[in-house]
Amino acid sequence: MTITIKTTPIEGQKPGTSGLRKKTRVFMQPNFLENFVQSIFTAIDGVAGKTFVVGGDGRFFNDSAIQVILRMAAAGGAARVIVGQGGLLSTPAASNLIRKREANGGLILSASHNPGGIDEDFGLKYNISNGGPAPEDVTARIFEATKTIENYATIEADDIALDALGETELAGMVVEIVDPVTDYAALMAELFDFDAIRKLFAGGFTLRFDAMHAVTGPYAHAILEQQLGAPKGTVLNGTPSPDFGKGHPDPNPIWAKPLMDLMMGVDAPDFGAASDGDGDRNMIVGKGCYVTPSDSLAVLAANAHMAPGYKDGLAGIARSMPTSGAADRVAAALGIEMFETPTGWKFFGNLLDAGRATICGEESAGTGSNHVREKDGLWAVLLWLNILAARNESVSDVMADHWARFGRNYYSRHDYEAIDSEVAASLMDDLRTVLPALPGEQAAALKIKKADEFAYDDPVDGSRSEGQGIRIWFEGGARVVFRLSGTGTSGATLRVYLEQAVDGPDGLTDSPADALLDVANAANALAGIQERTGRDAPDVIT
Numbered sequence: 001m002t003i004t005i006k007t008t009p010i011e012g013q014k015p016g017t018s019g020l021r022k023k024t025r026v027f028m029q030p031n032f033l034e035n036f037v038q039s040i041f042t043a044i045d046g047v048a049g050k051t052f053v054v055g056g057d058g059r060f061f062n063d064s065a066i067q068v069i070l071r072m073a074a075a076g077g078a079a080r081v082i083v084g085q086g087g088l089l090s091t092p093a094a095s096n097l098i099r100k101r102e103a104n105g106g107l108i109l110s111a112s113h114n115p116g117g118i119d120e121d122f123g124l125k126y127n128i129s130n131g132g133p134a135p136e137d138v139t140a141r142i143f144e145a146t147k148t149i150e151n152y153a154t155i156e157a158d159d160i161a162l163d164a165l166g167e168t169e170l171a172g173m174v175v176e177i178v179d180p181v182t183d184y185a186a187l188m189a190e191l192f193d194f195d196a197i198r199k200l201f202a203g204g205f206t207l208r209f210d211a212m213h214a215v216t217g218p219y220a221h222a223i224l225e226q227q228l229g230a231p232k233g234t235v236l237n238g239t240p241s242p243d244f245g246k247g248h249p250d251p252n253p254i255w256a257k258p259l260m261d262l263m264m265g266v267d268a269p270d271f272g273a274a275s276d277g278d279g280d281r282n283m284i285v286g287k288g289c290y291v292t293p294s295d296s297l298a299v300l301a302a303n304a305h306m307a308p309g310y311k312d313g314l315a316g317i318a319r320s321m322p323t324s325g326a327a328d329r330v331a332a333a334l335g336i337e338m339f340e341t342p343t344g345w346k347f348f349g350n351l352l353d354a355g356r357a358t359i360c361g362e363e364s365a366g367t368g369s370n371h372v373r374e375k376d377g378l379w380a381v382l383l384w385l386n387i388l389a390a391r392n393e394s395v396s397d398v399m400a401d402h403w404a405r406f407g408r409n410y411y412s413r414h415d416y417e418a419i420d421s422e423v424a425a426s427l428m429d430d431l432r433t434v435l436p437a438l439p440g441e442q443a444a445a446l447k448i449k450k451a452d453e454f455a456y457d458d459p460v461d462g463s464r465s466e467g468q469g470i471r472i473w474f475e476g477g478a479r480v481v482f483r484l485s486g487t488g489t490s491g492a493t494l495r496v497y498l499e500q501a502v503d504g505p506d507g508l509t510d511s512p513a514d515a516l517l518d519v520a521n522a523a524n525a526l527a528g529i530q531e532r533t534g535r536d537a538p539d540v541i542t
Contacts, residue, residue: 002075002171006151007031013039013146015139017344019125021111024061027122031152033065037072037107038152039145040126043138044105048077053097053127055089055180056109057215057278058240059116063087065109065124067159074173075153081173084180087162088240090215090279092368092376093184095131099372100183104129110278113250113365117243132349132373136465181222188223191309191371192382196389201229205388206269209381210236210259213245216275219378228385249276251283251365251377252542253290264288271388271395275377280345281365282377284384286395292512292542294324294411297361299402300383302330304359306390307383309371314358318351320344321454321469322481322497323363324409333406342456342468343483349373350460363413363497365542407503410515414538415485416494416529424484424492427532431470431482438472443522446474472526477501480523494533496523 010029013020013036020036027033041047054069056062066087073081082101083089089097091108098106111123126134126142134142155171167176201207207230211217217238224230236259237245248255251274263272263285272285284291291299301317304310316337317327331338339357341347345366351357352370361367366375384395391398438451454468469483478500485493498519502508507515524530 014143021123024122034152042145043141050104051080053082053106055084060242071154074171075155082176088180092374095372095374098131113276133346192386197385198229200389207271208269210274211238212249213237213241214249214277216279273381280375282380289396293365298326301359303387307386316357318357318360320362324411326409329406354460403508410500412498414496415540417539418491419533421492444525445518446522449473478519
């Protein structure tokens with residue numbers, strides 16, 4: 001029976017770059033999740049007769065939230081909801097499923113790389129029919145609906161058995177439980193030369209993939225170990241856990257330190273990789289060789305033609321603005337289009353749909369292509385494996401050759417987490433105020449060449465996005481970017497992106513810390529980070 005529940009607007013339900021993220025206990029408060037779900041349904045003109053995909057990364061509250069969504073979808077008259085078995089779907093797998101099944105959209109339950117558990121983080125985002133995150137006009141409508149909501153509809157019904165494959169009915173709506181891996185694995189087999197990768201493993205090539213107790217564990221077990229023949233034990237921490245093994249499922253050298261220690265040791269495997277909570281990010285490490293996400297994007301773009309799915313070349317490359325210019329060098333050499341977008345995968349969707357870009361990436365460990373409309377961690381690992389199989393070289397050899405050919409962009413991101421929101425806003429406002437006067441000024445040892453606040457004009461639909469980060473260039477090829485992140489749940493996170501371009505051959509093998517020292521000092525001098533935040537150093541350096 002359908003019932004209507006009266007409610008009132010709840011503060012703090014404005015979606016960020018990847019949906020709404022809050023502490024789990026906030027989502028568990030009465031009506032909080034229901035208000036946001038109803039606001040999504042309102043923003044998309046209802047769900048009657050429509051088909052949706054629903055799944056998440058398995059973090060705490062994932063299964064309970066799915067039951068709420070199913071009951072509300074049934075109350076709204078949805079025709080079918082496709083759910084990953086056990087409530088699990090990696091974000092790229094959900095994107096693929098939306099596209100393959102021609103669903104109207106999908107609700108993905110995840111806070112991505114944020115920690116999970118009852119005292120940690122939870123999130124929910126809506127993806128549209130192309131499989132990509134809702135664009136700004138849709139998230140704006142969702143937010144407006146959260147401010148005026150008066151009631152929501154649900155039904156009284158028992159929970160659906162999420163572990164049982166097959167179809168069942170919920171108040172006239174079909175609930176279809178599917179294996180979360182099958183369709184995604186089939187897509188990967190179409191894109192990559194699985195025979196070549198099998199031969200790589202058969203020849204003794206060694207890999208350690210850290211699933212970080214998150215959603216990619218089942219995918220990695222099925223594809224790497226079962227289909228490609230990697231030895232059992234290749235996948236580490238492969239069982240999803242509601243609190244991610246009490247860890248932080250962010251694939252970077254800080255939070256994936258055990259893998260980094262292994263890869264930098266004397267008995268290191270040939271290749272190391274990790275993925276995050278919902279499977280859309282990746283970290284790539286060779287034996288004694290960490291590959292930054294910006295460099296990984298550039299290498300993948302330069303070598304993608306070695307994989308069957310990209311044998312005809314790339315239409316273009318797109319990167320988020322804070323990502324280094326390493327991929328720009330590749331695009332120029334290949335004679336293809338290069339796009340610089342705001343942070344947030346949704347900005348790549350129009351370019352991919354229009355056939356203007358084939359491969360996209362962000363410095364925050366996300367890379368992907370036109371195969372789905374999300375970044376895809378395991379996809380990046382498989383493309384790397386395909387490239388290594390085709391080139392018969394180590395990761396360090398691939399990187400040395402790449403830098404010799406294209407030049408190098410030294411790069412690092414400094415994160416100051418959970419700082420006072422007013423302090424962070426004031427810091428950015430003060431930088432914004434002095435931007436016009438900065439060119440020609442000195443900042444520590446560097447002279448400022450130009451400065452601006454990034455705005456993006458979408459070349460496909462003509463929309464404009466402003467206030468996307470402050471950029472400052474220096475003479476000699478250095479750049480610093482200041483930006484407040486929208487992915488945290490406490491206070492504000494100030495991200496400072498440091499870059500130094502080197503055309504070579506001199507300086508191609510410097511340590512990143514040495515190459516970026518002057519840029520780091522200039523950034524602190526410009527923004528007064530230490531004085532304003534009271535932090536002697538960043539919380540995380542990647």
